[in-house]
Amino acid sequence: NAGVTQTPKFQVLKTGQSMTLQCAQDMNHEYMSWYRQDPGMGLRLIHYSVGAGITDQGEVPNGYNVSRSTTEDFPLRLLSAAPSQTSVYFCASSPTDNQPQHFGDGTRLSIL
Amino acid sequence: EDQVTQSPEALRLQEGESSSLNCSYTVSGLRGLFWYRQDPGKGPEFLFTLYSAGEEKEKERLKATLTKKESFLHITAPKPEDSATYLCAVHPRGNFNKFYFGSGTKLNVKP
Numbered sequence: 445n446a447g448v449t450q451t452p453k454f455q456v457l458k459t460g461q462s463m464t465l466q467c468a469q470d471m472n473h474e475y476m477s478w479y480r481q482d483p484g485m486g487l488r489l490i491h492y493s494v495g496a497g498i499t500d501q502g503e504v505p506n507g508y509n510v511s512r513s514t515t516e517d518f519p520l521r522l523l524s525a526a527p528s529q530t531s532v533y534f535c536a537s538s539p540t541d542n543q544p545q546h547f548g549d550g551t552r553l554s555i556l
Numbered sequence: 557e558d559q560v561t562q563s564p565e566a567l568r569l570q571e572g573e574s575s576s577l578n579c580s581y582t583v584s585g586l587r588g589l590f591w592y593r594q595d596p597g598k599g600p601e602f603l604f605t606l607y608s609a610g611e612e613k614e615k616e617r618l619k620a621t622l623t624k625k626e627s628f629l630h631i632t633a634p635k636p637e638d639s640a641t642y643l644c645a646v647h648p649r650g651n652f653n654k655f656y657f658g659s660g661t662k663l664n665v666k667p
Contacts, residue, residue, distance in 0.1 A: 448599075475653070486560070486643070487600075487657040494653060502654060534599050541653045542588050547599030 446470050450535050450548035457525045457555050465520040465551050467535030475538045476518040477502070477545065478510065480531040487534065493518055494541060525555045558583045558648050562658035569665050572633045577642055577661045580626040585649030589627050591620050592643040594660070600643055603629075634665045 451466045469476065477492040479502075489502030491510040499510050507529060509521040518537075522529060532552050536545035563578045581589070588607050592600035604613040606622040613620045617638065619630040629642055641660045648656070 477655075479657075484659055486659040487645070489654055489656075492653055500653065503656075536599075542647055544590060544602040544605055545600075545655075546602070547592075549597070549599050 448535055448537055448546050448548035450533075450551050452551060453549070454552045455554070457522075457553070459525060459527060459555060461525050463522050463525065465522075465533055465535075465553070467518045467520065467548060468516050469518075469535075469537040469546070470516065471537060471539075471546065472515060473537035473539050473546070474515070475541045475543075475545075476512065477536050478508070478518070478520045479534045479536065480504065480529075481534060481550075482531050490520065490533075522553075527555045529553065530555045558646070558656050560644060560646050560656045560658040562642075562644060562661050564661060565659070566662045567664070569631075569634055569663070571635055571665055571667050574630070574632045574634070576631070577629040577663070578626060579629070579644035579658055581644075581646045581656075582625075583646050583648035583656070587647040587649050589622055590645045590647070590655075591627070591629055592645065594641045594643055603642075631663070634663075636665050636667050639663055639665045 448469045474495045478490040479487040493499045493512040536547045538545045560581045591603040594600045604620040609624045641662045643660045645655045645657045
């Protein structure tokens with residue numbers, strides 16, 4: 445089982461560029477989420493989805509967009525990259541919202 | 557405001573030296589509290605879920621407990637392979653579908 449797969453693993457962008465972080469899960473989970481992890485601040489929820497076609501904002505949504513057209517995929521879009529978005533991004537999924545989440549291995553993103 | 561605080565930030569133990577990690581939380585009702593282990597360069601890996609005060613879960617050298625204000629992760633006779641960062645997360649009632657993570661405790665077990 446692949447679990448949760450994130451691509452790319454590393455990325456360097458220039459300020460103002462846009463990009464999409466990919467996340468796919470093969471466990472047929474309804475709940476998916478995106479977090480960013482910064483030193484000393486723990487994981488912070490960016491956006492989440494409770495099923496295909498349904499998304500909502502988390503704690504730190506500004507500068508990011510999401511969509512969920514299928515159960516398997518939940519891409520995260522950076523609209524216009526800023527240095528403050530330098531972070532490690534994790535995607536996670538779970539069968540429902542109050543069950544343990546399965547995490548991918550992250551995308552390490554640097555904005556110059 | 558929902559908040560999760562973990563202590564200590566870092567903990568160094570000798571192999572076999574037991575200790576406890578703390579996760580204190582202030583939320584408007586608790587749906588669940590989750591413990592995860594995170595190794596360098598990897599995503600968090602699930603350990604335990606606790607749903608109500610008084611509940612306990614055990615797995616090998618780890619035991620998680622829950623009260624109305626905090627959770628403890630007890631590590632008995634740790635081994636070097638237990639070295640990792642341990643994260644706790646809370647799922648509050650009323651804050652539908654949102655999880656709040658603590659900043660973690662980095663555990664280093666020396667042989």
